[in-house]
Amino acid sequence: MSKLWKLGTGSIVEIRGKDRSKVFNNLATQDLRELAVGQSRETFITDSKGRTFGHGLAIGLPEFHLFVSVPGQAERLVPHFDRFIIMEDATITDRSSAFTLWLAADESILPRLGIDLPAAPWPDSFTTFWNGLPAHLVRAPWAGPTSRLLLSESPELPTSCDPSLHAELLLSDLDHRSDWEALRIQSFWPWYGIDLDDKNFPQELDRDTSAISFRKGCYLGQETVARLDALGQVQKKLVKLAISGDGSIDMNVPEETKLRSGDSEVGQLRSYAPLSPGAAVGLGYVKRSHFTPGTELRLGTQGHTAVVMPRE
Structure with missing residues (x-):
C-alpha cells in the first residue's frame, strides 16, 4: 500500500x-x-x-x-x-x-x-x-x-x-513521525535540529554531491567550506547505522547514545527507529577513523551493536 x-x-x-x-x-x-x-x-x-x-x-x-x-x-x-x-x-x-x-x-x-x-x-x-x-x-x-x-x-x-x-x-x-522515521533514516535524510544544527559544517553531513557546489562563486561561509574540501577530510561524519540488540534505546539518556570502539568513545547516535524485534536503523556521527562501512561499534550500555552501513 x-x-x-x-x-x-x-x-x-x-x-x-x-x-x-x-x-x-x-x-x-x-x-x-x-x-x-x-x-x-x-x-x-x-x-x-x-x-x-x-x-x-x-x-x-x-x-x-x-x-x-x-x-x-x-x-x-x-x-x-x-x-x-x-x-x-x-x-x-x-x-x-x-x-x-x-x-x-x-x-x-x-x-x-x-x-x-x-x-x-x-x-x-x-x-x-x-x-x-x-x-x-x-x-x-x-x-x-x-x-x-x-x-x-x-x-x-x-x-x-x-x-x-x-x-x-x-x-x-x-x-512526532515515528511511523515514517525508519523510511527517513534509511533514505539518509538528516533532520535539522536532531541530526544537525548550527554547530555543524556541511561536509559533516556527507551530502556533498547532492547539496554542495564546489564550482559556484562566493557565498556566505564559502571560504570555510572550500578549505574543508581542499583538506579532503572532516574529523567526524554522519553515517547510517544498522543496530541490533534486545530492547529499545532511550534517546533521552546521553550514555545510551554513545558509540564506542574498545574503550574509546568514537561517536553518538542522533536518530533511531526500530525495524523489527532486535533490529533498528539509525543515524549518528562517528570519528574519521570509523567511517568505513562494516565497522562494528558498541552502542550504549544495554548490549546493542551498531554497524556502519553504506549510504545507499
Whole structure:
C-alpha cells in the first residue's frame, strides 16, 4: 500500500523579486543562480563561519522561490536572509502557516490524489490545484528516492481524490513521525535540529554531491567550506547505522547514545527507529577513523551493536 501522511506545518520561506535567485544563491551551498521553474535542489544555508544555519529544498516557481524544510527554521531564516539584502530587489516572507504539508511515500500515489498532473516524467516540482486552492508538488527524498511533498493551501483531502485514501491516510506531524522515521533514516535524510544544527559544517553531513557546489562563486561561509574540501577530510561524519540488540534505546539518556570502539568513545547516535524485534536503523556521527562501512561499534550500555552501513 502506498502511504500518504498529513504532516501539518513545516518551514516555508518565500523569496520574491527580480534578484531572488541572486539573494538565495549568496546564502546557499548549492548553485542557485539559474534555479529554473520546475527545479528542486537540496541545499544548506550557511552562516559567516560556514556552518549549517539551515538545510532543506530550494524550489523554483514562476514568480518566486521557496525554501522548504522541517519546523523551526523559518523564524531564524527570514531575518538571516533579510540581513544580507542591501540593494537587491527581493522580499523574504515566512509562509509556513499558509501551507499544510503532505508526504507521499512514492509517486505511485499521485494519480489518486484528485489533482491535475502533467505528462510523465514529472519535473522536480510543479504547481497545480487541490480542493480549488494552489498546491505545489515537490520531489523530496524524505521517505525514499521517489517520495513527494505536497504543499497545499487546503488542510483537507479533496472530495475528488480516491475515496480509499481517507481510510489509508496516516496522520502524523513533523515533530512526532515515528511511523515514517525508519523510511527517513534509511533514505539518509538528516533532520535539522536532531541530526544537525548550527554547530555543524556541511561536509559533516556527507551530502556533498547532492547539496554542495564546489564550482559556484562566493557565498556566505564559502571560504570555510572550500578549505574543508581542499583538506579532503572532516574529523567526524554522519553515517547510517544498522543496530541490533534486545530492547529499545532511550534517546533521552546521553550514555545510551554513545558509540564506542574498545574503550574509546568514537561517536553518538542522533536518530533511531526500530525495524523489527532486535533490529533498528539509525543515524549518528562517528570519528574519521570509523567511517568505513562494516565497522562494528558498541552502542550504549544495554548490549546493542551498531554497524556502519553504506549510504545507499
